[in-house]
Amino acid sequence: MPSTTILLRAAAACAAGLTLTGCGVLPAPNPVQAMDVGDCLVGAMSLRRAVPVDCDEPHLGEVLAHVALEDGAYPGEDALLERAMRECPGRFEDYVGLDHLRSVFDLRMALPIRWQWTLLNDRRITCVAVDHEGDLTGSVADARI
Numbered sequence: 001m002p003s004t005t006i007l008l009r010a011a012a013a014c015a016a017g018l019t020l021t022g023c024g025v026l027p028a029p030n031p032v033q034a035m036d037v038g039d040c041l042v043g044a045m046s047l048r049r050a051v052p053v054d055c056d057e058p059h060l061g062e063v064l065a066h067v068a069l070e071d072g073a074y075p076g077e078d079a080l081l082e083r084a085m086r087e088c089p090g091r092f093e094d095y096v097g098l099d100h101l102r103s104v105f106d107l108r109m110a111l112p113i114r115w116q117w118t119l120l121n122d123r124r125i126t127c128v129a130v131d132h133e134g135d136l137t138g139s140v141a142d143a144r145i
Helices: 004-015 077-096 114-119
Strands: 040-042 051-053 061-068 106-110 124-130
Touching: 061 077, 077 106, 077 124
Parallel strands: none
Antiparallel strands: 040 051, 040 061, 061 124, 106 124
16 A cells, blocks of 8 residues: 555645656646647737637737657757747748848747657747737738838
8 A cells, every 4th residue: 555655745746747657637738839820829928828819809929830840859948949049030031021130020939848848749849929019910921010
Protein backbone atom coordinates (compact mmCIF):
# COMPACT_ATOMS: atom_id res chain seq x y z
CA MET A 1 0.00 0.00 0.00
CA PRO A 2 1.47 3.40 -0.95
CA SER A 3 2.44 5.70 1.86
CA THR A 4 0.44 8.84 2.56
CA THR A 5 3.49 10.93 1.58
CA ILE A 6 3.67 9.35 -1.88
CA LEU A 7 -0.06 9.82 -2.43
CA LEU A 8 0.11 13.45 -1.32
CA ARG A 9 3.05 14.11 -3.66
CA ALA A 10 1.20 12.48 -6.57
CA ALA A 11 -1.92 14.55 -5.85
CA ALA A 12 0.17 17.72 -5.66
CA ALA A 13 1.87 16.90 -8.95
CA CYS A 14 -1.51 16.31 -10.59
CA ALA A 15 -2.83 19.60 -9.22
CA ALA A 16 0.24 21.36 -10.63
CA GLY A 17 -0.48 19.90 -14.05
CA LEU A 18 2.43 17.46 -14.21
CA THR A 19 2.03 14.18 -16.06
CA LEU A 20 1.92 11.03 -13.98
CA THR A 21 0.75 7.60 -14.98
CA GLY A 22 -2.93 7.51 -14.20
CA CYS A 23 -3.05 11.22 -13.40
CA GLY A 24 -4.77 12.23 -16.63
CA VAL A 25 -3.81 15.90 -16.29
CA LEU A 26 -1.67 17.74 -18.80
CA PRO A 27 -0.99 21.48 -18.87
CA ALA A 28 -3.00 23.34 -21.50
CA PRO A 29 -1.22 24.18 -24.76
CA ASN A 30 -0.53 27.77 -25.72
CA PRO A 31 -3.85 28.85 -27.32
CA VAL A 32 -2.15 30.93 -30.03
CA GLN A 33 -0.23 27.92 -31.28
CA ALA A 34 -3.51 26.04 -31.65
CA MET A 35 -5.08 28.81 -33.78
CA ASP A 36 -5.12 28.82 -37.58
CA VAL A 37 -3.53 31.43 -39.82
CA GLY A 38 -6.03 34.28 -40.13
CA ASP A 39 -7.52 33.73 -36.67
CA CYS A 40 -7.80 36.88 -34.56
CA LEU A 41 -7.26 37.08 -30.81
CA VAL A 42 -7.97 39.14 -27.73
CA GLY A 43 -6.62 38.98 -24.22
CA ALA A 44 -3.61 40.07 -22.27
CA MET A 45 -0.46 41.06 -24.10
CA SER A 46 0.85 37.63 -23.22
CA LEU A 47 0.09 35.35 -26.16
CA ARG A 48 -0.26 32.52 -23.63
CA ARG A 49 -3.49 34.11 -22.40
CA ALA A 50 -4.96 34.92 -25.80
CA VAL A 51 -8.48 33.94 -26.73
CA PRO A 52 -9.74 33.58 -30.33
CA VAL A 53 -12.35 36.08 -31.49
CA ASP A 54 -14.10 36.94 -34.74
CA CYS A 55 -11.93 39.35 -36.72
CA ASP A 56 -14.91 41.71 -37.20
CA GLU A 57 -14.84 42.40 -33.45
CA PRO A 58 -12.15 44.58 -31.81
CA HIS A 59 -9.05 42.48 -31.27
CA LEU A 60 -5.40 42.62 -30.32
CA GLY A 61 -3.79 40.60 -33.08
CA GLU A 62 -3.93 38.02 -35.82
CA VAL A 63 -2.05 34.80 -36.46
CA LEU A 64 -0.13 35.34 -39.69
CA ALA A 65 1.98 32.19 -39.98
CA HIS A 66 3.12 28.94 -38.43
CA VAL A 67 6.69 27.78 -38.93
CA ALA A 68 6.98 23.99 -38.89
CA LEU A 69 9.91 22.61 -36.92
CA GLU A 70 11.77 19.36 -37.35
CA ASP A 71 11.27 16.40 -35.01
CA GLY A 72 14.03 15.54 -32.60
CA ALA A 73 15.27 16.63 -29.22
CA TYR A 74 14.13 20.00 -27.86
CA PRO A 75 16.54 22.51 -29.47
CA GLY A 76 16.38 25.03 -26.63
CA GLU A 77 14.81 28.45 -26.35
CA ASP A 78 17.77 30.31 -27.90
CA ALA A 79 17.76 28.14 -31.03
CA LEU A 80 13.98 28.48 -31.37
CA LEU A 81 14.16 32.25 -30.94
CA GLU A 82 16.90 32.46 -33.57
CA ARG A 83 14.76 30.43 -35.97
CA ALA A 84 11.71 32.61 -35.25
CA MET A 85 13.75 35.78 -35.91
CA ARG A 86 14.84 34.32 -39.27
CA GLU A 87 11.38 33.15 -40.35
CA CYS A 88 8.69 35.43 -38.92
CA PRO A 89 9.76 38.82 -40.35
CA GLY A 90 9.47 37.53 -43.93
CA ARG A 91 6.18 35.83 -43.16
CA PHE A 92 4.93 39.13 -41.68
CA GLU A 93 5.84 41.02 -44.85
CA ASP A 94 4.19 38.39 -47.05
CA TYR A 95 0.99 38.49 -44.98
CA VAL A 96 0.66 42.20 -44.11
CA GLY A 97 2.33 43.52 -47.26
CA LEU A 98 4.87 45.68 -45.45
CA ASP A 99 8.11 45.10 -43.53
CA HIS A 100 7.37 44.71 -39.81
CA LEU A 101 9.82 47.52 -38.95
CA ARG A 102 7.79 49.97 -41.06
CA SER A 103 4.35 48.66 -40.11
CA VAL A 104 2.04 50.10 -37.44
CA PHE A 105 1.68 46.51 -36.21
CA ASP A 106 4.22 44.72 -34.06
CA LEU A 107 5.52 41.24 -34.69
CA ARG A 108 5.20 38.76 -31.82
CA MET A 109 6.24 35.12 -31.81
CA ALA A 110 5.06 32.16 -29.75
CA LEU A 111 7.66 29.44 -29.28
CA PRO A 112 7.08 25.96 -27.90
CA ILE A 113 8.63 25.51 -24.49
CA ARG A 114 10.22 22.28 -23.36
CA TRP A 115 7.10 20.63 -21.87
CA GLN A 116 5.01 21.53 -24.95
CA TRP A 117 7.69 20.01 -27.17
CA THR A 118 7.98 16.87 -25.08
CA LEU A 119 4.44 16.24 -23.86
CA LEU A 120 2.29 17.81 -26.58
CA ASN A 121 4.59 17.22 -29.55
CA ASP A 122 4.31 20.95 -30.37
CA ARG A 123 6.66 21.53 -33.28
CA ARG A 124 5.83 25.00 -34.59
CA ILE A 125 6.54 28.65 -34.07
CA THR A 126 3.55 30.96 -34.40
CA CYS A 127 3.98 34.46 -35.86
CA VAL A 128 1.41 37.09 -34.83
CA ALA A 129 0.73 40.67 -35.94
CA VAL A 130 -0.24 42.72 -32.88
CA ASP A 131 -1.81 46.14 -32.35
CA HIS A 132 -1.01 47.27 -28.81
CA GLU A 133 -4.09 49.49 -28.73
CA GLY A 134 -6.22 46.35 -29.08
CA ASP A 135 -8.75 47.99 -31.32
CA LEU A 136 -8.15 46.25 -34.62
CA THR A 137 -11.21 45.37 -36.65
CA GLY A 138 -10.98 43.23 -39.74
CA SER A 139 -7.97 41.33 -40.99
CA VAL A 140 -4.42 42.66 -41.26
CA ALA A 141 -3.86 40.52 -44.37
CA ASP A 142 -2.60 42.81 -47.15
CA ALA A 143 -3.28 45.86 -44.94
CA ARG A 144 0.00 47.44 -46.10
CA ILE A 145 0.16 49.72 -43.05
